[in-house]
Amino acid sequence: MGAILEFFQKRFEQLKKSLGIVDKKAPISFELSEFMQETESSLQELPNRYKKLYESAPAGSQFFVNRQKELQKLEDSFTNWTKNRFVTCAIIAEKGCGVTSLLNAFLDTIPPTDTIRGELHEKIFTQDEYFNYFNSLLGTQNIATNKELIDHLNDTQSAKIIILENLHHMFLKKVGGFESIKMLFEVISYTTKKVFWIGIFTPETWSFLDKTISISNYFTSEIVMEPLSQENIKEIISKRNEYENLKTEFLPKEESLKSTTFEKLEDDEKQPYLSDKFFKQLHRLSNGNISLALIYWVRAIEQMDENVIRVREIDDLDHSFIKNLSSEALFALQALILHDGLTLHDFAIVMNESHEECRKMLMPMLEKGLLIQPHNKYNINPAIYKHLHDYLSSKNYIH
Secondary structure, eight states: OHHHHHHHHHHHHHHHHHTTOOOTTOOOOHHHHTHHHHHHHHHHTSOHHHHHHHSSSOOOGGGOOSOHHHHHHHHHHHHHHHTTOOOOEEEEOOTTSSHHHHHHHHHHHSOOOEEEEEEOOSOOOSHHHHHHHHHHHHTOSOOOSHHHHHHHHHHSSSOEEEEEETGGGSOOSSTTTTHHHHHHHHHHHHHTTTEEEEEEEOHHHHHHHHHHHOGGGGOSEEEEOOOOOHHHHHHHHHHHHHHTTOEEEEEOOHHHHHSHHHHTSOHHHHHHHHHHHHHHHHHHHHTTOHHHHHHHHHHHEEEEETTEEEEEOOOOOOOGGGGGOOHHHHHHHHHHHHHTOBOHHHHHHHHTOOHHHHHHHHHHHHHHTSEEOSSSSBEEOTTTHHHHHHHHHHTTSOO
């Protein structure tokens, strides 16, 4: 009788979750606060030769998979630019979806061209920060006006490509916080004969900037990085394993072993069945984002013996607590998503609050695992990013 009651209680809880009904006191999972630390620990426990296989870093050409549509658009944009057409390119991509790998592949396919690559790690929203950044990027010292910057780029003998990753860091949502990016648009407008500009933005920042300053008017080519398919995710991970001659064994959970479907399988059908089940779950949890898929893959590794890697089925985190977050927390998280992370100083400017008040907002969320702080910036934990984004969107916090 007890087992039957437990079964129906479990099914009832699942039904409530599917309908969006949550316990008002739903706690934040302890696992969430340890998510990134546990992942890093799992990675460090691997033999040294395998660690680089699964690190969330730009993939080498041997691991590059199925970005042909985006690659072709980049090549077409570049070709049109070489014909003296006004061409500027924006790549709109989620963090960790492989945009750096795409750019590496693009540069390998075109004729050798003088290329400058920059990546913005901090907010640049004042004139001083703007000119300091470009003097550092271009190896100049005394450029102090946009005219001097435009003249410098146009006076060089060879045409060049300038790639700016995380270009969305060139604004801050405040009065006067769009000055730097507007200055850059002026430079882009006057230098396209000599420079093929490529800027990378997150979908949320692109949408926000288009609504506020019509950013799409300054880029003739918009390339959206689509989520990878389940087959793509499987292929990317399989290529990494094959590179080191690793065979994969999928370990079933107890409930899988007891399922009627599994029991009916022949021995040679069980591993393909478990593999398909694993990658379906991996694709769902990662939302087609390769960096997040690799994080979950590392967490799933149970054991590694010589050339065999054993992975267990992945459990999902409980995200129901998101519906219980306060409006104050949601406004704070909205600001972090729109800016792709903020330092305490910049967060205080955006929120128009003191550092102390902002610390009181951010620290509890950091301690509970909603946020991570890999450097100085507070960022959304990637394990809840998509769920949080969808919830904020449903409540019109972001559009």
